[in-house]
Amino acid sequence: MKNQYFSRRKFITATTALAAFSSMSFATNNKPLNAVRTEGSEREGLLPEKMTVGMVVFEGFQLLDTFGPLEMFGSLRDEVQIVIIGEKKGAVKSSAGPAVVVEYDFADAPKLDIVMIPGGGGTRREVNNPVFISAFKLLAQATPHVASICTGAAVLARTGLLDGVKATTNKRAFKWATSQGPNVKWIAQARWVEDGRFFTSSGISAGTDMALALIARLFGQDTAVRIANGAEYGWNNDPHHDPFAKLNGLVD
């Protein structure tokens, strides 16, 4: 799907990145969807005219997998709101130590437009956590755009939703990650892979390039380039440019 936002949003994106860059406004106090469901038809706290991007985290998530993509979406502050989702609310530690605050558990998660899942050492535990897998599967089924970064693809593969879908994952952990989804059409050499509503990226830093590709798909190429330039980021915007497949012996 080329999605419902593109045409409506296209005309207002030209000035968004610059405005967001100089803005000091922060995300407002989001409230859970469940509370709103009993109160009315509108989501309270979350603004219905904004696109909602949800990042699903777990103990031992990888920092750059998570915050590289969110940096890029965060530049669209007038168009996008970001929520952090996990199995439990509260502080969740990354593999490097620093903790992020989970605002929503799976039961309370608002309706999303994009759901993303990072990699990290914690994926080794979560692929064997049926509660996490089934809750994440429900969320991904209900969300128009689904993205994974690094070994987050292993968790996504365990939901079964990637069966028959082209996808990629971390190159150093390729064997382990791909073993979690024997029916996925894994691609060894790719910075990221887009297949229908699924975007999957290679390891760690590749998620940032993929996020810009997803932004290009939803908001236009010019917006993605402007965001990359605003972040002084040398965007690898070629999904086929992946020197790390060869470096890790996955291709000749």
Next chain:
Amino acid sequence: MKNQYFSRRKFITATTALAAFSSMSFATNNKPLNAVRTEGSEREGLLPEKMTVGMVVFEGFQLLDTFGPLEMFGSLRDEVQIVIIGEKKGAVKSSAGPAVVVEYDFADAPKLDIVMIPGGGGTRREVNNPVFISAFKLLAQATPHVASICTGAAVLARTGLLDGVKATTNKRAFKWATSQGPNVKWIAQARWVEDGRFFTSSGISAGTDMALALIARLFGQDTAVRIANGAEYGWNNDPHHDPFAKLNGLVD
């Protein structure tokens, strides 16, 4: 200074990145230095044989400024421990919305080997916050290596510690940031600048390249390359390669 860690640590870094990559161990429960000072000569919780990297955050910090560098240092899990420091403990929101957990306030901050400060919209407030500036100045004075990312250089400049020092900052916000330190030797075209114990980077994503340069300085070039490759990161390892100075009209 070429610092006290280099020779001692160099021999054990060869296997560190690979070991860290497959490890699932997390940072242990750190305890404040102040508590330990009254209890004994060793820092409790924090491991004295590890290098301690402190990231100073504030409401409205920039996500990638903060977590790009910490991703790279986080790969040295057997050698480095990361702490998050702020004016108050607890959740602190980024400019994009997601919040990080501050473990230490300035008074409780442990002795650091490296202190870093990110940019973000919140710098516009903190440059005029004398409590923050003086506490950050004390911390930076007591720390061997001091680094800023993006407009974090504006906050660092307001301490006076950069006077007479070569430094750089965000290219789009260059005029504002440099106005915070009229006696700093600002360099318009640089991915990052190293001058003695100070490392300062250009905007947002440049901090990741600078962090790898700082890792190369402390742990050796091979270690920095191995960490970049492990993160599937195309490291811009040339401090003079900065196309964003021209893009923003700072050089011809």
